Amino acid sequence: MPRPASTDSTARVGLVAGLVATAAGQVVAATSARGRAPASGLARGLVDAAPGALVDGGVALVGHADKAGLAAIATGVNGLAAVAGAALATRSPALGVVAAAAPHAAGGLLALRHGDASRRGTLLATLSGMALAATGVAPVRVRRGVALATSMALVGGVATLDRRARRRDRADLNERVTLPRVPRPLPPVPAGTTDSDGVAPLLSRPGDFPVIDVTVPEPRVDLEAWRLELDGEVGTPLSLGVDELLALPLEERDLLLVCVHNTVGGRRMGCARWTGIGLADLLDRAGAPEDGWLVVEAVDGYSNVIAMPVARAHGFLAVGMAGEPLPREHGSPARLLVPGLTGQDGNTKWLRRMTVTVSPPPSYWGRRGWIDGTYPVHPASRIDSPGQHARVEPGEVCVRGYAWAPPVGVDAVQLQVDEGPWVDAELGADLGPDAWRPWTAPWQAMPGTHRLRVRCRTTTGHWQEEAATTPYPHGVRGVHAVTVQVGGGPGGPATRRWFAAATARLSWAARSVLAWGARE
Secondary structure (H helix, E strand, O other): OOOOOOHHHHHHHHHHHHHHHHHHHHHHHHHOOOOOOHHHHHHHHHHHHOOHHHHHHHHHHHHHHHHHHHHHHHHHHHHHHHHHHHHHOOOOHHHHHHHHHHHHHHHHHHHOOOOOOOHHHHHHHHHHHHHHHHHHHOOOOOOHHHHHHHHHHHHHHHHHHHHHHHHHHHHHHHHHOOOOOOOOOOOOOOOOOOOEOOEOOOOOOHHHOOOOOOOOOOOOOOOOOOOEEEEEOOOOOEEEOHHHHHOOOOEEEEEEEEOOOOOOOOOOEEEEEEEEEEHHHHHHHOOOOOOOEEEEEEOOOOEEEEEHHHHHHHOEEEEEEOOEEOOHHHOOOOEEEOOOEOHHHHOEOOEEEEEEEOOOOOOOOHHHOOOOOOOEOOOEEEEEEOOOOOEEOOEEEEEEEEEEOOOOOEEEEEEEEOOOOOEEOEEOOOOOOOOOEEEEEEEEEOOEEEEEEEEEEEOOOOEOOOOOEOOOOOOOEOOEEEEEEEOOOOHHHHHHHHHHHHHHHHHHHHHHHHHHHOOO
16 A cells, blocks of 8 residues: 655645646747736736735835736745645545646636637646646655756746747747838937946837836737727727838837836836827827827726826827837837826827727726826936945046936936035936936045935926825825945945845835825
């Protein structure tokens, strides 16, 4: 009579089976045309169901790792379900199989909700995950080393396949879409404005631009079948395919995009050169009214609500980025950009429909407690170099950074050292009011620890607000400050930098969550 597997071995079997099943779903989805893995459906389901306060706190804690964190949580759910299934199988194999396979079935159903994934590819990915998860009920032993090695190999394999799938998607996109030359291209980026010494590039390339959305991974849109609908209270509804959209009179604009969760001085933002058409032109072609609301929908179910005067004055429908077809992760084949509004309040990737209406429904986030139309990009500035708790040598130091105030622009930036007087900085290249403005300021650094602060003034004469506020209820405000060590050894600043970053994240997360308890 065979010896029963130990509890520890049973847990390891279940965990490995859960990870293998997750990886199988990812692999099958990646090799299909538009399939979505069950883990992807689970991750999106978590975002859809999470309270707004929890989303705010989570993003504040993990920063740019939010999408990776969602993928890890979904994988963890699959692993724990398989562990539970392996344990239950010792008493009821059928119950064990159901428990292990359940999150994969649920994830597959969730992945199909918004119609941005193929049913066949998603079904195959789901069935693969369910079948392999069920193997977790097998009464076999797995050594710890084998479990660890298997897990590491799976992570590496899935990452490799994902990179290959993305390269394939980029190749397909470049083969299918060719951006026409715009009649009046913008001038090249001024010399000396590239990334250096920790300073972000003046204009980002796709790989340098932050990827922020609620779907993991990004939708893969069928370019042949895709159409952009413009309907509702319009004289002539429009339905445009990729080729029809590219045939419109296109132009270039340098536009800044800021995430609503961008902290004071944060980098969940970027400026890029976009190719597309002014939204007012498209609305006029459809005979849309001057007033009302524009409801914007994406293929992944995300939606925004924008006041028509704002949409007409500032909206831009982009089909290209940095002179290339719009990449998948940034909204291919078309996305909306509205300078002056944060990403969640007016910027939408993977457009599917725009509907003009007099009584709009709440947006994706509006249904979760956010207040639609109240998250502007507040005038702000930041110090890129030297960074927080950096160490510099005594003498003249060039302090550098950016300032922004779309859609009106910036006309002055000032730097303050150790609560001293505010001193004017020198403004750099002016790409227009909807972009950001680089600035530099000389600082005669003396040995010791010093605190630098920066502020900007808009072209309408208003200085940015100094009181710090969280994303909810009306957007982030505050003056950016960094502490710099002049002279001394490198060990102290490095330790302080790590501690300050961890403390700042915890503090910002707590404040972001508490803001929901004090909602107006």
